Amino acid sequence: MTIALTGSNGFLGWHTRVLAHSLDRTTEPLPLGDKFDIGSATGLMERATTLVHIAGVNRGDDDAVREGNVRFAQQLAKALGEATSVPATVVYANSIQAGNQSPYGQGKQEAGRILRKAAEDAGATFVDVKLPNLFGEHGKPFYNSVVATFCQLASEGKPLEVKDDKELRLLHVQTAAEVLLGIHAPDDAHNLATVRKVSEVAELIGSMAHSYTDGTIPDIANTFERDLFNTYRSFLVGERLPIMLNRKEDARGAFFEVIRSAGGEGQASFSTTEPGVTRGQHYHRRKIERFTVLSGTAEIAMRKMFSNEVLTFPVTGENPVAIDMPTMWSHSITNVGSDKLYTMFWINEIFDPASPDTFPEEV
Structure with missing residues (x-):
């Protein structure tokens, strides 16, 4: 067609x-x-x-x-x-x-x-x-x-x-x-x-922008609010995209908070990735997907649809950041270190096989 x-x-x-x-x-x-x-x-x-x-x-x-x-x-x-x-x-x-x-x-x-x-x-x-x-x-x-x-x-x-x-x-x-x-x-x-x-x-x-200064996802249970928030996020693509997370460490180990959501659905998942392996290579039209490396060294890459410019972000578990993928940008994460990569993913809606909103597209 x-x-x-x-x-x-x-x-x-x-x-x-x-x-x-x-x-x-x-x-x-x-x-x-x-x-x-x-x-x-x-x-x-x-x-x-x-x-x-x-x-x-x-x-x-x-x-x-x-x-x-x-x-x-x-x-x-x-x-x-x-x-x-x-x-x-x-x-x-x-x-x-x-x-x-x-x-x-x-x-x-x-x-x-x-x-x-x-x-x-x-x-x-x-x-x-x-x-x-x-x-x-x-x-x-x-x-x-x-x-x-x-x-x-x-x-x-x-x-x-x-x-x-x-x-x-x-x-x-x-x-x-x-x-x-x-x-x-x-x-x-x-x-x-x-x-x-x-x-x-x-x-x-204004309220969404204020909430999002520390990475808090505002209440986006309503479709209009979700679309408005995705619109706002599109103006942050670039250096303002990574959200610094407060990592605390003592003799017991390390702790940092990954996500706060003020309302709506949400689903978290976890993956391990072997050195040299890339995950992702897709885009979303409506979903908000957060990548957070818990341990290891990775590179997150993204490209606006029909554009040739690729943005890359080096990320590690030692200095954790949250990166929310902008809608209609293909994105991927690659283990560029020598150790196994541990990554947490959060998405703002529970997966629906009938409407997955995930479309293959290499960065």
Whole structure:
């Protein structure tokens, strides 16, 4: 199954690619705007089973925003019209703002009208998904959403200022991707969203950031809180990721605390690893997984999906740290010492064979 995907390098596009990868579906980018090529686009239409149109223009002067969204739809309509065969389904990542009086709303509405007609004329099923405010891992602060902005500020220890305390309908971007790829019905973009005031979001993120300063996992029993916490954690990737643990040692031996959780499920496990052996080589879309070396010497490695940059962290039992794997980063742990490695793992939910949320991917 091949998915033709516009906007594949954007926020929602990247998350849609991750979801498709976890489902063993292939995505191929379809460039629009100045990079649009009718020959390449037509060829992709003829071999794709689904077209997902995410690309949009939401910054610039009024004409650029309005006409930019219309132009993208016109380019896709041309490719659909010239292809000898077309995807069975055309999915449009629309907005709840479509049809309002803003240039963006007008552009999104007209783009939807153009794309619907082209899809139906070509014999494809058209799916119009009106998305609310999206939030999630690796959102761009001061651009994608106020959630990303608050997470960035909280990660830097800065105050979270609320200027317009309005209600927001918030949908995690992975859930939005699930709607686009047909795992949920189009109306679920509305039904699965959570309504919170801006001040409530700021309070939640501030509280989570405070709890997590010493490695305490906040109460994430609720799906929205879990997704919000995973979003916040994505702003800590790098030097701030390892959490120092207080190791105490006396004549009896050594002791240190590994995990504190304020609420929700949890499951702990333990492994031994022989020298030179690597464990892991997978990623999670929702789970929080903590690695803590109890004894021995290891290297933890991780890579953001579709990126080539690998982050590595040397860890030992003598100076223990907790490292929580960021969602949608493949990760592994390798015994780089000469002795057996003892590692404790904690994950925030009890393992469910029917929904393991563990997808093979080498770092």
